[in-house]
Amino acid sequence: MLASCSSKPPKSLVTPRPPVSIEPLPGKSALSKEPVRGVWLTTVSRLDWPPVSSVNVSSPALRISLQKKALTDKLDKLKTLGINTVFFQVKPDGTALWASKILPWSDMMTGKIGEDPGYDPLQFMLDEAHKRGMKVHAWFNPYRVSVNTKPSTVAELNKTLTLNPASVFVLHRDWIRTASDRFVLDPGIPEARDWITSIVAEVVAHYPVDGVQFDDYFYAESPGSSLNDNLTFQRYGKGFASKADWRRNNTQQLIEQVSRTIKQMKPDVEFGVSPAGVWRNASHDPAGSDTRGAAAYDESYADTRRWVQQGLLDYIAPQLYWPFSRQAARYDVLAHWWADVVKPTHTRLYIGIALYKVGEPSKNEPDWMINGGVPELKKQLDMNESVPQINGTILFRENYLNQPQTQQAVNYLRSRWGS
Known part of the structure; x- marks a missing residue:
């Protein structure tokens, strides 16, 4: 650590962002008639792809062919299930799954940060998905730099x-903090937000992606590992009534500048x-939902409802990972709440559902076990298709389609969505 601090770091390779205008946003992209039937495909910790077994093989050529085959096999299966959109994690941490001039290559491909995998995973995904008539949204985790803070990771x-x-x-x-036992960027530093925006701009400029998505990791803290941004707040927080308001404004600024940058470019x-x-619970805010769950506004400092109201997003995909019977956060209560939020706007609503819970024993949510989780899944999909404001469903996450406990549900999805 000390060695890296004492020498002057090399100049950053941030590509300049297009200037952000304060003109109204250009018109939204043409509405797709087909509802989104999506899946998240995770690369962090190789949860969905690439296969762990591909990384330590004897030759690069074999590794590349194993990784490509694993991905095309997945896309073939998704196609038979009727999936039409893949949300592909291209920035799992501070590394890239595309040929970036800003981020080093991801170690997910080769086991070593910065090592060229010998092909461009994002380009390969785009080519193969588009060939199959599927859309690809590049999914970014904006602030995460690493998944742990071990000495080996630092090295x-x-x-x-x-x-x-x-x-x-x-x-x-100087931008790096620790939170939730990970290295993260401090969202309160304007240059760090500009840097994230430049990364999104690089992908949008150079790849034919259909969309860009940020996940829910804005301010990601855990009770034992909060983000220490006291000095940043002292420097940039003047004029804000509270640190919480200042943090929400930082997240707001990131969303605004990324939204404008994408719309100006493509x-x-x-x-x-x-x-x-959950945006906010009604116990904290009369505009909130009748729930008792962790709220994005209060815990991630993300005023997600406001972004919809301001037209900053083409779509919002809240993670409604509970069954109808979960009183603290009922699926139907939240689906209707979000439908009401998007109703007066042009923002489309896709609902993220908990494929990872299907078939899993749970004391609080036994519904996921009944008949392999099919009745609960059916109820959720029926609701998504019957509420006019809901434009699609996204499953979390791809590899759960291949697990023994979900096979009844997968067969049901195939019969419902598949061709």
């Missing part, structure tokens, strides 16, 4: 100092966010 990140591009961890050590590329399912 790996420090080793990127000689690479071009190096990790933000060594280029901008108006037809959709921009969406997939936040925690």
